[in-house]
Amino acid sequence: MDAEIYPGKVLPPVVRHISQVKINLYAEASGDFNPIHIDESFASQTPLGGTIAHGMLILAYVSEMMTQVFDSNWLSGGKLSVRFKAPARPGDTVTVRGKVNSLEEKNGVLYATCGVECCNEKGDTVIVGEALAKLISKGTTRGSK
């Protein structure tokens, strides 16, 4: 895998359609019932003008893209730093994209630094940031039951 990772490499995008049903499902699954996500009558009275998806739901798609490329080197050893720039709303189709910006060695481990971005169908940036994944690892650390 490591030889396939190089600066400039474009990561395969993840595309997801956002619906209120999906947002409600995420609220149930995560226990995050903030009305800005699930209560249209409340959300419509706020400056956001309607319900929005949980930031952590959209971030899960970013993680999915990183997992597809880096697998366990992302899931154990990955690092993420993002800003939520705009809300994702029911009806939006969001696309997560990423690109390897650089390869760096730190303490004998090679890391890929990737720029990550999630945009809606209008091109508005929903999430922007950076993700770091190990490229050379001496074995994945795994917890035990």
Next chain:
Amino acid sequence: MRSGSNDKAITYEELTPGYEFPPASYELNASLISKYLEAVDSKGGVLNQVQDVPPLAIAAYAMTSMSRFLLLPPGTIHASQELEFFRLVPVGTKVNCQAKVARRLTRGQMRMLVLEFNVWDESGEIVQTGKATVMLSA
């Protein structure tokens, strides 16, 4: 981020830098993770091929466990997130979460909280760390 309504919930004014939330423990059981995977559209996807808990699920539950103790206005939103994944844990693992207030910022009408959390597994090994900035509605 969830607006808390717990009996022990504290308000924004009481949240000073260094404030530590009561520790929380939760089991990342199969039913919880299955529900999570369905919600993030990953049923049958890449995350389902492994018997490990997706790190973002751990982060989501850590955030929720923190918010149980917060009485924040409805409409509070997530402004930024940092995460570092140290260790994969299998489904069924019980994890412990400790969170604290790192910063509290007020800029004009805008109020923000920076919250840090650490998640450990049962053997005391660090699983994940995170830092979330949340913006409170006026």
